[in-house]
Amino acid sequence: MNDWHNMDCVDREELAELREQKLLNTVKWAYQNSPFYREKFQNNSVTPEEVKELKNITRLPFTTKSDLRESYPFKLAAVPMEQIVRIHASSGTTGKPIVAGYTKNDLVEWSRLVARTCALAGVTSRDTAQVSFGYGLFTGGFGLHYGLEYLEATVVPFSSGNTERQLSLMKDFQTTVLVSTPSFALYMAEAAREMGLDPKKDYSLRLGLFGGEPCSENMRREIENQWGITATVNYGLTEVVGPGVSGECTCQEGMHLHEDSFIEEIIDPATGESLPEGESGELVLTPIFKEGFPVIRYRTGDITRIIPGNCRCGHTTRRMDYITGRTDDMIIVKGVNLFPSQVEEVLSGFKEVSPHYRLVLHRSDKGFVKDVEVQVELTPEGFTDSFQELEKLEQNIKNRIRSTISLAPRVKLMEPKSLERTTGKSRRIVEGEDL
Ligand SMILES: [Zn+2]
Structure with missing residues (x-):
């Protein structure tokens, strides 16, 4: 195992202390510097001093998607805008988009998280990875790009579209890792066959990292069969950083959560109460490393659970299960x-x-x-x-x-x-x- 796995193999007691300290700092930081959170805490009659240990997180108010919309464009910022070096935004089909701003440090942390996600899935510096996510306001393209570079893999920033050319370069560059949506991976396999090529024999692909849309188990197996690769899925969302929240190892039994960088909660979406470990409910995330646009207790709307017990791979971080639904549909x-x-x-x-x-x-x-x-x-x-x-x-x-x-x-x-x-x-x- 290389260094990339250190943080995912950490002693759990040490990890708990680290999480607590980082949470307390984040809460203070948000209150002192983000006009949005100062107002939100005040409206809920809560001060950062009330959060003395990790479990006190439940005293803090949730942040919802509509909160983030209302803070459009920069009310969430906790630093002067001149310290923001990049802005991403969700495409949002209705209403205003959700904006995320990153400081230079935020970008380093984010790249590190994505690098770890890729390392968990088996990517190494010897791999050549083609990023077929769109590059733009969407966090997928740039997120994976910089994470893979951080890992020192060779990155081919193809972006989306132009399937035939993607397939030609993938063959000529002997690309070993494909980063895309699962449906695009299937589409590419079909297109390769139409070009008279055999996805299994004519390409060097060995791994696929998939995200950006749900991937059913059937779909995963189909991709693996078509390309002859190991297909892993990963999870993230612009509201809390982008990709790099969690990702599968090659055991494919749930997605390892980067617990040193996110506090996860599973709540009953109807009451907001915390649910016991192992029960299915809405995932709530607090990133504990962000300077630019801090977010506290973000209700993701995604239904999942924390899988009890340790993974066979030896990493000590807890795993979240695949997303089974959206609270909007409940x-x-x-x-x-x-x-x-x-x-x-x-x-x-x-x-x-x-x-x-x-x-x-x-x-x-x-x-x-x-x-x-x-x-x-x-x-x-x-x-x-x-x-x-x-x-x-x-x-x-x-x-x-x-x-x-x-x-x-x-x-x-x-x-x-x-x-x-x-x-x-x-x-x-x-x-x-x-x-
Ligand atoms: Zn594992």
């Missing part, structure tokens, strides 16, 4: 949190039904969801006249949902092609009275 039914993605996963296990489904919500007089009906289309092959068979299938789906999410919704099988098709994001959730 429905609370009789106190149970339900995500459309969970239902979708159960349905995908039944070959008799199609991916077309919707959740119909029935509410009580007070507006609480008291009942959910899952409407799902049968596939043409799954369609049958036998009432008993259909009833049995409904019951099976219902049982499977109950055993995964402790909720027994009604299940209604629909004829093939009977649910409304919409362009763009389909309407998965409808209110009962709308029907």
Whole structure:
């Protein structure tokens, strides 16, 4: 193991002390220097002195996406803008973008984090890595670029687009690492074949680092099979720094979190209460190294959990599980949190039904969801006249949902092609009275 792994193999007691100290400094720094946080702390009648140890973090208010939008463009800054050397922003399809400003030190720290993420995935200074993320306001391209350079790998900053040329250079440069979105990696494999090339034989790729969009296990295996590589996923978001929050090692059993640089919390998205280790909830992150635009207790909206126990690879840092959903999609039914993605996963296990489904919500007089009906289309092959068979299938789906999410919704099988098709994001959730 080279030096890149030191911080991920640190003694856990030492790590706890380091985290605590860095958190206290961050809280003080934000309060003293960021107009946004001074105001937020004051509005919540809390001072930095109340945070004496790590667990006191829960006394501090959360930061939400709308807070960051309202602080547009530079209200979050904790240094004079002349000390900011780079600005990134989220593309944001609605409302104002979210802005992140970096000091020179922030950029060094960020590069180091990304370098560690790449090292965990098996990248070394002997690798040649092609970055096929777009270079621009989006943090993916520049984030991976500087992290890989920091690791002293050879970087090919291709950016996105121009697939044929990407494929030619990748072959000629004997590129060993591909950095892209998972869907682009699949697309490239297909394009290579169309050019008469064999992705496995004609290329030198051995590793893929994927991020920027969710990657299902099926998709990962598909990429690995197509290219003959090890595909790892990593996680990050512009709001807290960009890529470099966590990433997989080659065990592919969850993403190692850089705990010396981020304080992670898992909360119940409905109440904001902390959840016990191992339980699934909303990820809240506090970066504890940033000077420029500090962020405290940022509610990511991503649903995950901290995986109990140590990884087989020998690194001591804790792992977060893959993102299973977004809080924006959460429905609370009789106190149970339900995500459309969970239902979708159960349905995908039944070959008799199609991916077309919707959740119909029935509410009580007070507006609480008291009942959910899952409407799902049968596939043409799954369609049958036998009432008993259909009833049995409904019951099976219902049982499977109950055993995964402790909720027994009604299940209604629909004829093939009977649910409304919409362009763009389909309407998965409808209110009962709308029907
Ligand atoms: Zn590991």
